[in-house]
Amino acid sequence: MNTNRLSATIAKALNDQMTKEAHASQIYLSYAAWADSQGYGGTANFLFRHAQEERNHMMKILEYILKRGAEVKVTAIPAPFKNPTSLNNCFEKVYEHEVDNTNSIYKVVKLSLSEGDWATWNFMQWFVKEQIEEETLAMNLLDKIKIAGGEKIENNTLYSLDRDLEKTPDDATSAEDVTADKP
Ligand code: OFO
Numbered sequence: 001m002n003t004n005r006l007s008a009t010i011a012k013a014l015n016d017q018m019t020k021e022a023h024a025s026q027i028y029l030s031y032a033a034w035a036d037s038q039g040y041g042g043t044a045n046f047l048f049r050h051a052q053e054e055r056n057h058m059m060k061i062l063e064y065i066l067k068r069g070a071e072v073k074v075t076a077i078p079a080p081f082k083n084p085t086s087l088n089n090c091f092e093k094v095y096e097h098e099v100d101n102t103n104s105i106y107k108v109v110k111l112s113l114s115e116g117d118w119a120t121w122n123f124m125q126w127f128v129k130e131q132i133e134e135e136t137l138a139m140n141l142l143d144k145i146k147i148a149g150g151e152k153i154e155n156n157t158l159y160s161l162d163r164d165l166e167k168t169p170d171d172a173t174s175a176e177d178v179t180a181d182k183p
Helices: 008-037 041-067 087-115 118-147 155-167
Strands: none
Touching (some): 008 041, 008 087, 041 087, 041 155, 087 118, 087 155, 118 155
């Protein structure tokens, strides 16, 4: 009896997205190691924490594929991107990466819609929401460094920004959680 509830196309798309999340984790890991080697301990702490989040995303997809009775294919992960050239560049790269991942998630959503696979469509909505947060978090990083001077940031400001990042929470506030009293 066939208990596989995913089509071959959806199973492949989910396996690919699972690998992409593992890749994301490696990217954050490598940027974190770079930040630490440059003396940006606060930034490194933030990025190391985020590497774990990406691994959690990978696990969610892996678990979903298994629960739908399809085959998980753990494959090689591409090497992370080149190291950033500055903290400003690091935050730009983080933002670009998140937008790229959002687009990739949208493709899986579109596919599930076209196949009428509502279980996968529903599962993927968690990722759609998560990507809004991830993009907001990345945008906040860019805002912070832009206000601090971007590429021209002075060393003492760099120091405070880096310290600040150590305490930056892992999640950004979602628009739907905002009220007039708590903007
Ligand atoms: Fe998995 O959310 Fe970032 O990439």
